[in-house]
Amino acid sequence: MTERMMQTRELYIDTVFMHDDMEKSIKRKLILEYSDSFPDTLYLKLISPDPSVDGCLNGFSMAQVEKLRKFLTQVHNLMKGATDGEEDKDSS
Numbered sequence: 001m002t003e004r005m006m007q008t009r010e011l012y013i014d015t016v017f018m019h020d021d022m023e024k025s026i027k028r029k030l031i032l033e034y035s036d037s038f039p040d041t042l043y044l045k046l047i048s049p050d051p052s053v054d055g056c057l058n059g060f061s062m063a064q065v066e067k068l069r070k071f072l073t074q075v076h077n078l079m080k081g082a083t084d085g086e087e088d089k090d091s092s
Helices: 062-091
Strands: 008-019 025-035 042-047 056-060
Touching (some): 056 062
Antiparallel strands (some): 025 042, 042 056
16 A cells, blocks of 8 residues: 655745844744645744744635635736836836
8 A cells, every 4th residue: 555645835935024022023934835734724834043943833724815816816917017017118
């Protein structure tokens, strides 16, 4: 019997900086993660570069992911339209 290997897909978004209550800057890596182990959830991870510091993990349902997908598509189209318009002005 062959075991099916579980796959995890990660998308590194960027490094973000936050401030705590004492206005100290906190650096975290922002990562989206999907795992075959939990096929109906998309995870957003905030990971510290320091392995001794705990990260944060939030899970999003399919309905929330669909909202995110629609929003990103709309924003992408707006940004693409703005870029296309700027290119037309520069070429004249």
